[in-house]
Amino acid sequence: MYEKITPPTVGSRITFKDGKPIVPDDPIIPFIRGDGTGVDIWPATEKVINAAVEKAYGGQRKINWFKVYAGDEACEVYGTYQYLPEDTLNAIKEYGIAIKGPLTTPIGGGIRSLNVALRQINDLYACVRPCRYYSGTPSPHKTPEKLDVIIYRENTEDIYLGIEWREGTEIAQKLIDILNQDLIPATPEHGSKQIRLDSGIGIKPVSKTGSQRLIRRAIERALTLPKPKQTVTLVHKGNIMKYTEGAFRDWGYELATTEFRAECITERESWILSNKEKNPDLSIEDNARMVDPGYDALTAEKKQEVCQEVEGVLNAIWETHGKGQWKDKVMVNDRIADSIFQQIQTRPDEYSILATMNLNGDYISDAAAAIVGGLGMGPGANIGDTCAVFEATHGTAPKHAGLDRINPGSVILSGVMMLEFMGWQEAADLIKKGIGDAIANRQVTYDLARLMEPRVDTPLKCSEFAQAIIDHF
Numbered sequence: 001m002y003e004k005i006t007p008p009t010v011g012s013r014i015t016f017k018d019g020k021p022i023v024p025d026d027p028i029i030p031f032i033r034g035d036g037t038g039v040d041i042w043p044a045t046e047k048v049i050n051a052a053v054e055k056a057y058g059g060q061r062k063i064n065w066f067k068v069y070a071g072d073e074a075c076e077v078y079g080t081y082q083y084l085p086e087d088t089l090n091a092i093k094e095y096g097i098a099i100k101g102p103l104t105t106p107i108g109g110g111i112r113s114l115n116v117a118l119r120q121i122n123d124l125y126a127c128v129r130p131c132r133y134y135s136g137t138p139s140p141h142k143t144p145e146k147l148d149v150i151i152y153r154e155n156t157e158d159i160y161l162g163i164e165w166r167e168g169t170e171i172a173q174k175l176i177d178i179l180n181q182d183l184i185p186a187t188p189e190h191g192s193k194q195i196r197l198d199s200g201i202g203i204k205p206v207s208k209t210g211s212q213r214l215i216r217r218a219i220e221r222a223l224t225l226p227k228p229k230q231t232v233t234l235v236h237k238g239n240i241m242k243y244t245e246g247a248f249r250d251w252g253y254e255l256a257t258t259e260f261r262a263e264c265i266t267e268r269e270s271w272i273l274s275n276k277e278k279n280p281d282l283s284i285e286d287n288a289r290m291v292d293p294g295y296d297a298l299t300a301e302k303k304q305e306v307c308q309e310v311e312g313v314l315n316a317i318w319e320t321h322g323k324g325q326w327k328d329k330v331m332v333n334d335r336i337a338d339s340i341f342q343q344i345q346t347r348p349d350e351y352s353i354l355a356t357m358n359l360n361g362d363y364i365s366d367a368a369a370a371i372v373g374g375l376g377m378g379p380g381a382n383i384g385d386t387c388a389v390f391e392a393t394h395g396t397a398p399k400h401a402g403l404d405r406i407n408p409g410s411v412i413l414s415g416v417m418m419l420e421f422m423g424w425q426e427a428a429d430l431i432k433k434g435i436g437d438a439i440a441n442r443q444v445t446y447d448l449a450r451l452m453e454p455r456v457d458t459p460l461k462c463s464e465f466a467q468a469i470i471d472h473f
């Protein structure tokens with residue numbers, strides 16, 4: 001079945017049932033070392049995970065690692081331009097759970113992202129990136145501990161589908177002509193807009209299916225969190241991109257108020273209910289006025305719409321969600337993308353789960369990681385219904401490659417997410433304790449060392465940090 005790789009001779013497959021993994025005690029797990037700093041980070045990660053599993057289960061459980069290839073290493077083994085061999089894709093499919101280091105993507109021309117390809121080919125539609133603070137980690141922020149969010153980023157569509165045409169090509173010209181001559185004039189809301197002839201063209205598809213399956217996972221996750229963290233914020237730029245980003249928001253609310261009706265309350269619904277709770281005699285119109293501060297300036301038609309909304313909410317959920325019952329539900333709200341970048345800095349504790357489209361989630365996950373200690377502390381998972389691939393938020397950090405200095409924390413924490421996903425909580429907890437204690441003891445790599453106060457003058461190497469984590473189990 002495989003051309004150039006051989007699975008371990010011992011071990012069993014992880015399978016999936018109803019989107020959840022069924023994990024044997026001796027799973028075979030494929031790993032991709034990664035380009036650039038992958039050469040430093042992967043050995044450190046493997047060592048920490050193995051030590052945690054050994055300590056937690058005393059030999060009763062063991063991961064059988066299966067080396068598979070992608071990126072530069074794959075080209076060495078499989079030949080020029082063989083960046084993502086079939087062997088690798090087959091192994092990930094067969095064994096269900098995999099973990100990877102970062103892979104290089106050239107800018108401008110060249111191959112499209114292997115990282116994105118792995119997500120799309122395996123339909124790993126939920127990119128899950130938690131950002132929480134480990135005590136003692138240096139941060140540019142005054143109160144980094146207040147940020148504790150999990151980003152649920154749609155992982156398969158949006159502009160990451162990669163359908164675009166270079167400026168000046170025949171197809172780009174043809175598309176621009178069709179748009180300028182036929183489609184734009186046929187759409188009154190676009191007025192006399194025209195696309196410049198020397199434009200490159202990219203397509204941004206955002207589907208209801210893709211949006212709702214991601215938001216479904218975000219709400220399901222919120223239901224597992226302690227009460228104060230049961231909030232899902234739909235992040236979008238729907239004021240500008242109404243039928244893609246705006247639709248993402250609308251489909252999110254639709255899902256929350258249908259499939260999760262008993263468990264969810266939207267922010268606007270909570271205002272309507274609490275207005276009536278505070279003043280049971282409040283008229284529908286006065287309630288509408290409180291919900292929509294610009295109410296009195298609205299047209300009669302718009303006013304009627306808001307009143308209908310208020311009446312509809314009270315009729316539909318007053319019995320089930322009113323009289324304070326809504327406070328026990330998952331709060332679903334939405335924020336415009338640019339605003340969320342400042343909100344996670346100025347009011348971090350108001351947020352918990354951020355459900356985002358692909359590009360917004362890419363940006364926000366680096367920004368949120370910066371608050372809690374930088375890209376050395378940003379783990380992630382790409383989850384689908386039959387497969388999951390764990391990887392850090394950061395890239396290959398090429399200038400640090402091979403120097404045994406980079407922080408392996410993000411891939412190690414991605415390993416923690418993998419162990420938790422597998423239900424191996426005891427091993428995951430050991431690693432979290434090890435990382436926390438190493439940082440608290442100021443045993444850190446260069447990136448954290450330079451920010452610590454007082455500064456740590458002799459940072460640990462990547463491999464030494466891994467050993468320090470193990471020493472603190």
Ligand SMILES: NC(=O)C1=CN([C@@H]2O[C@H](COP(=O)(O)OP(=O)(O)OC[C@H]3O[C@@H](n4cnc5c(N)ncnc54)[C@H](OP(=O)(O)O)[C@@H]3O)[C@@H](O)[C@H]2O)C=CC1
Pocket residue numbers: 101102103104105106115374375376377391392393394395396397398399406407408409410447
């Ligand atoms: N999932 C993936 O595999 C991803 C791959 N990429 C790819 O990686 C390549 C390089 O991308 P680039 O834009 O340089 O972004 P990177 O995330 O690779 O690195 C940018 C900077 O972030 C800091 N950083 C990154 N990783 C760590 C870490 N583990 N520990 C401490 N600091 C870290 C370093 O800052 P400093 O030097 O200041 O310490 C580094 O120079 C590109 O080809 C890109 O496409 C990018 C993102 C994700």
Ligand SMILES: O=C(O)CCC(=O)C(=O)O
Pocket residue numbers: 103104105113114115116362393395
């Ligand atoms: O694939 C890449 O090169 C970049 C991907 C990325 O930035 C991300 O997934 O966060």
Ligand SMILES: [Mg+2]
Pocket residue numbers: 362363366393
């Ligand atoms: Mg990114």
